[in-house]
Amino acid sequence: MIEVSNLTKRYGPNRSVEDLSFAVGEGDIMGFLGPNGAGKSTTIRMLAGLSRPTAGNATIAGFDVQSGNAELRRLMGYLPEQGPLYLDMTLDSYLRFMAGIKGVSWRRTKMEMERVTEMLNLKKERRRLLRNLSKGTRQRAAIANALLGQPKVLLLDEPTSGLDPAQINDVREVVRSLEGKCTVILSTHILTEIEHTATRIVILSEGKIAAQGSARELKQAHGSVLTITARGDHEAFDNVLQRFLPGQHDIESVDDGAMRVRHVYKDGIDDTRSHLAAAIIANGLELLELRADAPSLEEIFLRAIGKGREAA
Amino acid sequence: MTFLRQWSLIFRRELMAMFNMPLFYILCGIFFLLTSLVYLLMLLGFSRGDDGMSVNITDSVVRPTFHALHFFLLVQIPLLTMRMFSEDRADGMLDLLQTTPVSDWAVLAGKFTAAVAAFSIYIAMTAIFPFTTSMLSDVEWPVAVGSLIALVLSTAAYLSIGIFFSSMTDSQVVAAVLSYVVIFLFAFAQVFAEGTGIIPLMDAARHLAVSEHVAMLLSGNIAPMNIVYFIVLGFVFLFLTARTLEMRRWRS
Numbered sequence A: 001m002i003e004v005s006n007l008t009k010r011y012g013p014n015r016s017v018e019d020l021s022f023a024v025g026e027g028d029i030m031g032f033l034g035p036n037g038a039g040k041s042t043t044i045r046m047l048a049g050l051s052r053p054t055a056g057n058a059t060i061a062g063f064d065v066q067s068g069n070a071e072l073r074r075l076m077g078y079l080p081e082q083g084p085l086y087l088d089m090t091l092d093s094y095l096r097f098m099a100g101i102k103g104v105s106w107r108r109t110k111m112e113m114e115r116v117t118e119m120l121n122l123k124k125e126r127r128r129l130l131r132n133l134s135k136g137t138r139q140r141a142a143i144a145n146a147l148l149g150q151p152k153v154l155l156l157d158e159p160t161s162g163l164d165p166a167q168i169n170d171v172r173e174v175v176r177s178l179e180g181k182c183t184v185i186l187s188t189h190i191l192t193e194i195e196h197t198a199t200r201i202v203i204l205s206e207g208k209i210a211a212q213g214s215a216r217e218l219k220q221a222h223g224s225v226l227t228i229t230a231r232g233d234h235e236a237f238d239n240v241l242q243r244f245l246p247g248q249h250d251i252e253s254v255d256d257g258a259m260r261v262r263h264v265y266k267d268g269i270d271d272t273r274s275h276l277a278a279a280i281i282a283n284g285l286e287l288l289e290l291r292a293d294a295p296s297l298e299e300i301f302l303r304a305i306g307k308g309r310e311a312a
Numbered sequence B: 001m002t003f004l005r006q007w008s009l010i011f012r013r014e015l016m017a018m019f020n021m022p023l024f025y026i027l028c029g030i031f032f033l034l035t036s037l038v039y040l041l042m043l044l045g046f047s048r049g050d051d052g053m054s055v056n057i058t059d060s061v062v063r064p065t066f067h068a069l070h071f072f073l074l075v076q077i078p079l080l081t082m083r084m085f086s087e088d089r090a091d092g093m094l095d096l097l098q099t100t101p102v103s104d105w106a107v108l109a110g111k112f113t114a115a116v117a118a119f120s121i122y123i124a125m126t127a128i129f130p131f132t133t134s135m136l137s138d139v140e141w142p143v144a145v146g147s148l149i150a151l152v153l154s155t156a157a158y159l160s161i162g163i164f165f166s167s168m169t170d171s172q173v174v175a176a177v178l179s180y181v182v183i184f185l186f187a188f189a190q191v192f193a194e195g196t197g198i199i200p201l202m203d204a205a206r207h208l209a210v211s212e213h214v215a216m217l218l219s220g221n222i223a224p225m226n227i228v229y230f231i232v233l234g235f236v237f238l239f240l241t242a243r244t245l246e247m248r249r250w251r252s
Helices: A042-048 A070-073 A091-101 A108-117 A137-147 A165-177 A190-197 A214-223 A233-244 A269-284 A297-311 B002-019 B023-046 B057-081 B083-091 B093-099 B104-124 B128-136 B141-169 B172-187 B189-197 B201-206 B212-220 B224-251
Strands: A003-011 A016-022 A029-033 A053-061 A074-078 A153-157 A183-186 A199-204 A207-214 A224-231 A258-265 A286-293
Touching: A003 A042, A016 A042, A016 A053, A016 A199, A016 A207, A016 B023, A029 A042, A029 A190, A042 A053, A042 A153, A042 A183, A070 A074, A074 A137, A074 A224, A074 B189, A091 A108, A091 A137, A091 B002, A108 A137, A137 A153, A137 B141, A183 A190, A190 A286, A190 A297, A199 A214, A199 A297, A207 A214, A207 A297, A214 A297, A224 A269, A233 A258, A233 A269, A233 A297, A233 B104, A269 A286, A269 B201, B023 B057, B023 B128, B057 B083, B057 B104, B057 B128, B057 B172, B057 B212, B083 B093, B083 B104, B083 B172, B083 B224, B093 B224, B104 B141, B104 B224, B141 B172, B141 B212, B141 B224, B172 B189, B172 B212, B189 B201, B189 B212
Parallel strands: A029 A183, A029 A199, A074 A153, A153 A183
Antiparallel strands: A003 A016, A003 A053, A199 A207, A224 A258, A224 A286
């Protein structure tokens, strides 16, 4: 649905986004993760057709994003970073106005307004002036506008900014409910927002892609940590480790004469774990702990942006 | 049909925004206070025969009043057009509109016609002056009608200039200042050119100056040339605005 190829944006000598390439399948939710200034908003603005790439190209549903094609704009819902609204209008009149602007028929407008206000829990606010609403409610109104007309592609730039935890959860549920129905690109620097909603993640750092894939793929690529703690003969412990986990091991001493080793692995070692446990016990060692920890998204993110900064 | 629907939505939105602004009513009040004052002073002067040669109430009261109206209007226009695009640019609303199927021309036409409609209310109310005068004496109606046409046309042209500068910047103050400079240049080009004493410049300014064409319409000379002048002037700035909106998309 969305194809981005070697997309680059420079402002004079300053590089904002460099050589981005990724694809988002129909109905997928792509999380665009990166620290502030990584180039997320710039990329989304280019996809929305609001900024011209210095090099490369991007297509949405086969339309070049630079074409300004009205059909493409009809397919697309966009939420800018600071969700803009006409504050002198009521929520109802604003949504009716925007539905008309988006080409939603008169007949469908009422249904659409019902649908989006229900989704964003805004029913009670419909007759209120937007300027009198709280910041979080205004942000939800801006998201409701992006959802008007059932767009096939949704570009959400920091959708949960200014929301309280309960509202963040509501918005996360709304985005998750779109999976399979709408292709979503969701930019954020809040990790939990991505972890719970995105089917695919692109991590940006210094304008470049530092890592991409599904959460599972990223975790696999960055490796899990197997922690083994045992008590007994040091040499026997080392021999068992060499049999099942070949390589150099740094065995550290912990309290009460126990030994601990941490082994980073990338491939699945479910079978190895059970054999390793059995061998430790069979060698007369007391097995105190055998735990596999997948890296958190935060660890992956920090490692990825660390590498990105080193490369830059 | 799509264009008409888009235009009508933007038109109604802009008109509502204009009527929601306290500034609109403040300026409206000041405008009528000043114009009524000018009208009464002219009328008083005429009744006393201050100029010693007045035999025609149209020349002594109606025409000078409309000259004053024209000046007050051109002072007010940048204050009301400065927000028309600048505000939408600054708060991101223009970006949002430019990602929807609405065309730049529909947005522009909606905003421009809403501004013309709002100012037409001002101008329609000024019809009270020739009507009041006609109760006192005979009024030359071609002059009165020409005066109203001059106000509508010059206002539309000034609005297009104000809207153009509003489309160029996020700052409403900058938009207003630039509009004043260019509107005053067009309005009083002849006065500035006469100051230089350069004859070709004076000739050119005579054709370009709004004040010349307004003066002709105020004298009852509703010639097509004068009307075409205002239409061309307005269209040039509307076209430049459309180009600015298009270029903005690619320069960011």
